[in-house]
Amino acid sequence: MASRQFATFEVDGQLFGVEVHTVQEVLSYNEYTPVPLAPQAVGGLFNLRGQVIAAVDLRVQLGLPRQALKGPVMNVILRGDGEPVSLLVDKIGEVVDLDDERFEPPPDTLSGPTRELVVGTFKLDGRLMLALDVIQAVDTYRATN
Amino acid sequence: MEDMGEIVGEFLMESHENLDQIDRDLVSLEQEPGSRDLISRIFRAIHTIKGTSGFLAFSRLEKLAHAGESLLSRLRDGVQPVTPDTITVLLLCIDGVRAILSSIEENGSEAEVDIETMIVKIQAQMNAPTDGAPAAAPAPAPNPAFEAEEPVSVEQEAEAVVRPAPEPVEEQRQPLGQMLVDAGAAESTDVASALQQQIEGDERKLGTILLEEGKTQPAAVNEALQSQTPKRSIADSAIRVDVELLDTLLNMVGELVLARNQLVRGVMEIGDSGLVRSAQRLGMITSELQEGIMKTRMQPIEHIWSKLPRVVRDLSNSLGKQVQLVMQGKETELDRSLLEAVKDPLTHLVRNAVDHGIEDPDKRTAAGKGTEGTLTLRAYHEGGHVAVEVADDGAGLNIERIAQKAVEKGLLRPEQVPNMDRRDIMAMVFQPGFSTAAKVTNVSGRGVGMDVVKTNIENIGGAVSVDSTPGEGTVWRLTIPLTLAIIQALTVDCADQRYVVPQVAVLELVFIDGNTTKVEYASGAPVYRLRGKLLPLVRLDRALGLEVGGDQGVYIMVLQADGRRFGLVVDRVLNTEEVVVKALNTRFKDIGLYAGATILGDGKVGLILDVSSLARRSHLAVDSERENVVDKRGSGSGSTERLLVTAVGERRVAIPLDTVTRLEEFPRDRIEHAGSREVVQYRGQILPLVRLSHLLGAYGEELEGDTVSVVVYSEGGKSVALVVDRIVDIAENSTTARRDAEEDGLVGTAVIQQRVTELLDVRRAILAADPNFYSDSMDDMLVEA
Numbered sequence: 001m002a003s004r005q006f007a008t009f010e011v012d013g014q015l016f017g018v019e020v021h022t023v024q025e026v027l028s029y030n031e032y033t034p035v036p037l038a039p040q041a042v043g044g045l046f047n048l049r050g051q052v053i054a055a056v057d058l059r060v061q062l063g064l065p066r067q068a069l070k071g072p073v074m075n076v077i078l079r080g081d082g083e084p085v086s087l088l089v090d091k092i093g094e095v096v097d098l099d100d101e102r103f104e105p106p107p108d109t110l111s112g113p114t115r116e117l118v119v120g121t122f123k124l125d126g127r128l129m130l131a132l133d134v135i136q137a138v139d140t141y142r143a144t145n
Numbered sequence: 146m147e148d149m150g151e152i153v154g155e156f157l158m159e160s161h162e163n164l165d166q167i168d169r170d171l172v173s174l175e176q177e178p179g180s181r182d183l184i185s186r187i188f189r190a191i192h193t194i195k196g197t198s199g200f201l202a203f204s205r206l207e208k209l210a211h212a213g214e215s216l217l218s219r220l221r222d223g224v225q226p227v228t229p230d231t232i233t234v235l236l237l238c239i240d241g242v243r244a245i246l247s248s249i250e251e252n253g254s255e256a257e258v259d260i261e262t263m264i265v266k267i268q269a270q271m272n273a274p275t276d277g278a279p280a281a282a283p284a285p286a287p288n289p290a291f292e293a294e295e296p297v298s299v300e301q302e303a304e305a306v307v308r309p310a311p312e313p314v315e316e317q318r319q320p321l322g323q324m325l326v327d328a329g330a331a332e333s334t335d336v337a338s339a340l341q342q343q344i345e346g347d348e349r350k351l352g353t354i355l356l357e358e359g360k361t362q363p364a365a366v367n368e369a370l371q372s373q374t375p376k377r378s379i380a381d382s383a384i385r386v387d388v389e390l391l392d393t394l395l396n397m398v399g400e401l402v403l404a405r406n407q408l409v410r411g412v413m414e415i416g417d418s419g420l421v422r423s424a425q426r427l428g429m430i431t432s433e434l435q436e437g438i439m440k441t442r443m444q445p446i447e448h449i450w451s452k453l454p455r456v457v458r459d460l461s462n463s464l465g466k467q468v469q470l471v472m473q474g475k476e477t478e479l480d481r482s483l484l485e486a487v488k489d490p491l492t493h494l495v496r497n498a499v500d501h502g503i504e505d506p507d508k509r510t511a512a513g514k515g516t517e518g519t520l521t522l523r524a525y526h527e528g529g530h531v532a533v534e535v536a537d538d539g540a541g542l543n544i545e546r547i548a549q550k551a552v553e554k555g556l557l558r559p560e561q562v563p564n565m566d567r568r569d570i571m572a573m574v575f576q577p578g579f580s581t582a583a584k585v586t587n588v589s590g591r592g593v594g595m596d597v598v599k600t601n602i603e604n605i606g607g608a609v610s611v612d613s614t615p616g617e618g619t620v621w622r623l624t625i626p627l628t629l630a631i632i633q634a635l636t637v638d639c640a641d642q643r644y645v646v647p648q649v650a651v652l653e654l655v656f657i658d659g660n661t662t663k664v665e666y667a668s669g670a671p672v673y674r675l676r677g678k679l680l681p682l683v684r685l686d687r688a689l690g691l692e693v694g695g696d697q698g699v700y701i702m703v704l705q706a707d708g709r710r711f712g713l714v715v716d717r718v719l720n721t722e723e724v725v726v727k728a729l730n731t732r733f734k735d736i737g738l739y740a741g742a743t744i745l746g747d748g749k750v751g752l753i754l755d756v757s758s759l760a761r762r763s764h765l766a767v768d769s770e771r772e773n774v775v776d777k778r779g780s781g782s783g784s785t786e787r788l789l790v791t792a793v794g795e796r797r798v799a800i801p802l803d804t805v806t807r808l809e810e811f812p813r814d815r816i817e818h819a820g821s822r823e824v825v826q827y828r829g830q831i832l833p834l835v836r837l838s839h840l841l842g843a844y845g846e847e848l849e850g851d852t853v854s855v856v857v858y859s860e861g862g863k864s865v866a867l868v869v870d871r872i873v874d875i876a877e878n879s880t881t882a883r884r885d886a887e888e889d890g891l892v893g894t895a896v897i898q899q900r901v902t903e904l905l906d907v908r909r910a911i912l913a914a915d916p917n918f919y920s921d922s923m924d925d926m927l928v929e930a
Contacts, residue, residue, distance in 0.1 A: 033750040036689035037736045045742060045750040050400045052742040052750050054730045140732050
């Protein structure tokens with residue numbers, strides 16, 4: 001039975017997950033440089049050991065209001081295509097090992113911005129985890145409404 | 146096989162270097178066709194390529210090199226003269242060799258390059274009638290005979306097989322005979338027999354034997370002897386280092402600079418004197434280390450200039466023009482990555498200057514100039530930058546045509562033109578899609594070009610400008626940062642965020658207190674009166690879509706981009722620092738306002754503003770308002786700052802013309818002394834003199850002459866005279882670069898008429914002449930004196 005490892009995190013009470021191999025690291029950071037005129041979904045820039053990283057506000061990507069970015073915010077830093085990019089999330093969860101049999105396509109009732117970011121649903125004990133499409137999730141030029 | 150790859154790689158690198166040298170030598174040879182030195186050098190270089198390619202079994206390359214060598218040997222032996230045509234064919238041959246080398250580099254094979262047509266051309270050149278030259282040399286009939294010559298060369302190689310595989314010459318001291326044979330100056334059989342004679346007891350030297358028996362030329366022997374004297378091998382004093390390694394080191398040093406900045410800031414806050422000392426020491430070492438690493442990446446600009454003589458030659462020949470190329474400051478060094486980036490724009494400017502700048506010989510004669518035009522490349526350091534100029538003595542830019550064209554293309558409105566600064570009009574040539582070339586040539590004039598030059602140069606944080614005098618020529622000027630990775634920048638605050646402005650764009654800073662200096666509005670467009678001239682203002686907060694603040698207690702950064710000047714309004718200017726430029730994520734490219742990001746001293750990320758796109762965006766936005774600005778500027782005509790440029794020793798010192806009352810010449814013997822001061826009697830007054838050479842510490846040789854030149858300044862019935870060596874000119878202050886002076890007596894330096902010129906602090910100079918000038922006790926002082 002094939003199984004995959006997911007790093008999980010919460011946004012607005014919902015559990016999300018991305019495959020572990022796409023994640024570079026997870027850390028909390030509290031100083032972000034806003035980028036005026038950038039797409040709404042860009043939370044800001046921060047300094048990761050001398051590297052300038054763009055943080056994408058996952059709330060905005062999911063059609064929610066922006067993160068306040070006052071005080072520390074958790075970052076899930078994805079390896080990205082060529083350069084790392086970070087997802088701003090509310091809370092970090094565990095790394096879970098999931099069998100493919102727990103997978104199901106997203107429910108038909110799921111609609112709105114979230115639907116475009118989600119590739120499927122994993123049935124965990126007691127709750128559901130939505131697997132994110134990493135490329136869609138960091139695409140700040142996605143039409144957000 | 147691996148080894149083979151390495152050998153081939155080395156061969157390619159070496160050959161490329163050799164070919165560049167051959168290119169240059171061929172162009173020089175055309176200038177001085179009689180130079181045996183040059184011919185021999187070219188011959189040797191080609192011979193080396195031929196030999197090595199034979200050894201590495203690149204037979205086509207060998208064949209082509211051999212053909213070129215055959216032609217060269219005829220030139221060397223004087224069988225046929227050096228003509229522009231032969232040079233052209235030889236250059237073609239070199240291009241062919243280059244093509245084969247690139248083909249080898251790309252796909253390891255030399256098969257695809259067509260050498261046959263080239264060989265035919267070379268042959269045709271060898272068979273060309275050479276008015277009465279002896280036809281003694283083997284004049285092979287067309288193709289078949291030439292092919293038949295191949296085996297001969299193979300035989301020669303076979304003879305030469307005695308020596309080990311060709312190795313770089315400097316590594317070993319070769320016997321004279323060998324060198325003569327290699328250089329083709331003696332037959333190996335003759336050398337062998339001469340050697341035999343020596344063995345048999347002939348005590349003469351080898352060269353002497355050969356000379357006395359008429360088997361070789363004295364010049365060839367001389368040359369061989371000279372190159373025999375051991376040179377300090379390059380291998381002893383330099384090593385080749387992988388560029389990637391240097392790049393990595395540079396990155397690490399960049400990080401170190403950042404860490405240092407953070408540490409120093411932290412230590413200053415703590416204030417422990419011991420720590421401060423250590424931090425300062427660390428700072429110094431870091432700076433030195435940074436400088437050292439930078440140096441390793443520096444290369445003289447000659448590297449990219451070396452190809453230009455050939456470009457100029459080919460182009461001017463094809464256009465029927467005569468152009469002399471002058472290079473000044475070719476040892477000026479630039480970071481290698483920048484050199485790469487500058488190469489194409491520079492080549493374009495050079496081609497453009499030959500194509501459009503310099504006129505046809507007829508036109509030049511008609512204009513009373515020599516038939517030969519001069520193209521001058523000049524490179525020099527200026528502040529933290531390198532300036533590269535491409536200057537021609539051609540017809541100059543036609544400002545009316547440019548304006549007309551700009552109107553036609555919709556870049557300007559007709560009513561804007563009369564009030565525009567001529568430099569602003571000239572800068573229109575950098576607009577995309579702009580070309581005034583009357584006819585489109587394959588060289589330039591396709592409307593892609595100057596805007597690409599500008600974009601490329603700005604991409605590396607540089608700037609480009611143009612100035613031109615009708616009938617006298619045009620100067621294109623590139624200002625390039627010394628290095629790409631670390632730039633001098635000003636940090637500013639705007640709406641509680643910190644931004645970084647590259648210092649190359651900053652001309653000066655003005656503080657707006659709201660009383661003596663203030664922001665005014667021309668029908669809604671903010672402007673500032675900068676020395677009487679209206680400066681359009683861009684509010685950074687508005688440009689960034691942030692909350693717009695007030696007009697008081699703010700700073701105006703006078704910036705220059707796209708040949709236009711504008712003022713950027715920010716809340717606060719913090720300091721200048723060196724910042725390490727980090728590329729911005731591609732997702733921010735579309736915004737266009739940012740040139741990159743950097744890590745600031747406090748560890749936060751700061752955005753580096755892209756000044757020229759700020760200017761572009763803002764000019765678009767205020768376009769309708771700009772008209773008013775222009776109109777107003779027009780009505781206040783004569784408000785342009787004009788400067789009197791004087792010579793003081795070796796220096797050029799500029800004095801604002803509106804502070805000049807009169808220019809006078811006084812006979813030297815009219816200078817009298819009043820106490821320690823020098824004075825002259827002038828219109829019934831006693832006029833105190835101050836020698837600017839003393840004031841500015843420019844103790845050059847005091848000019849001998851019967852008269853002295855002075856600049857008289859009068860105010861409220863009092864006058865002083867500033868003594869200069871010479872009045873040079875009156876110039877518009879069309880500042881392209883300016884920085885604050887570190888020296889007493891100056892308010893700054895600027896580039897005026899392409900020369901660095903110091904701006905005199907007039908008030909300070911006046912006070913030096915007369916400490917009481919601005920108080921009322923002047924008469925008393927003079928009486929006292």
